[in-house]
Amino acid sequence: MNSIGAGTYHHPSHMSLIDVVFPGFSMASASAQQLLAGNLDSYTRLLCTFGIFVLFARYAVRYVWEIVRLYFTSTIYVSYYDEAYDMLVDWIAEQPFVHNAHSLIARVRSTHRTGNLYSTKKKPLTFSPWDGSFFFWYKGHLLILHCDVKEHREDLRVSSIGLNASVLKTLIEECREKYIKDTQRKVSVFEHREGEWKKARLRSVRPISTVIMDQGVKDDILRDVEEFLDQDMQSWYAERGIPYKRGYLLFGPPGTGKSSFSLSLAGNHELDIYTLQLSNISDTTLMRLFAELPPRCIVLLEDVDTAGVGRRDSIDADQANESKSAVTLSGLLNVLDGVSSQEGRILVMTTNHIEQLDDALIRPGRSDKKVHFKLADQNISTQLFHTVFKQLPNQKQCNQKYNDETIEGLARDFASKIPEEVFSPAEVLSFLLERKKSPYDAVSSVESWVAKAKC
């Protein structure tokens, strides 16, 4: 027995080093030596043999699987931060194999995915495969979905037997087509997470006609965007050596429609919105995010004045921000001009305080057009009244309570009682929505509301 002890002794550090490369090696070799020495009772020998068999079987299976994976399967990798992930996940959620999956993640289905705001079920759940490998059939092929869960994310892989990846490409193409169909007439809103873009919401397109502003200004911006996005424009810019990008600055008091207009603009031109909060990212992250923008999109920088990228002469904003690791003015200007900035992007900046922005930020080239969003004047108040009370063509036949002439008369009356440019359109709209059942009530109570709101 002593000789076994001596013979099987390994220096601990030596053992652990081998174990790092081949886990369980030292244990297996010790057992093998005992077996070979042949001085064990038969029960222990059987146990050792079984243990060694299991260990090697494990390695053999892993080894064979690795060979199969490398030389006999094709795989498509889908990163969590790519939109292809959303496409695949949406498709998977509707597949029958989900019901038999052994490891699932439950999510409350947000209405933005399905677009069904009127679902009868409160907080409906969806289940998706999670953290594991799942087999399923697709067009007669056996495919394997691998969900690799990392710290804040889950990457997906889909594998098929054989070296031809065409069935996998067909699958991803089908996911893409379904996704495009599901997201039609919707605007995808992306935000930054962990320094990467990630789709955060899907918003219904708001018709641009519902954003009330000076019609001439609205038409001018719409025409400008349309011209910019024209197919031949990119080469037109390139031939003249002009960077192919466009910028708009929307300024005015809170609640005047700046965000609503940005969203409508995106919907109107079927563009996605990439929105950034400059206060919680660094210059380096900003540069990376801009470099990863797709070619045709809107980048929305909301409330740029609050991000600490104000005027250079008022405070030493750059120095102050460097310490907070937020974006600096020079960092922002570099990104807006720099080569890393994606061609074809439309920048929309919004602010409540244009006077606090540095001239460099709002000069043409960075902000090509500046649009002033005003507080409600008579025209805006009248149109808001129409928005709430005018009956839509499909409602007219079934329930025409008030005809158009009546509503127009009441709208004029209502607007005349609201002082010019004192209230924001958001405030007027909120007042009207509280009385949406009766236009007469809205007109009769507006004066007391104004008097109360003003003091």
Ligand SMILES: Nc1ncnc2c1ncn2[C@@H]1O[C@H](COP(=O)(O)OP(=O)(O)OP(=O)(O)O)[C@@H](O)[C@H]1O
């Ligand atoms: N000009 C407008 N036309 C139609 N609706 C408006 C208008 N302005 C504001 N609203 C309504 O008021 C709400 C707030 O508007 P919005 O968020 O677009 O304003 P904002 O100018 O971006 O405000 P903030 O500067 O605080 O971000 C929205 O629900 C929108 O429907």
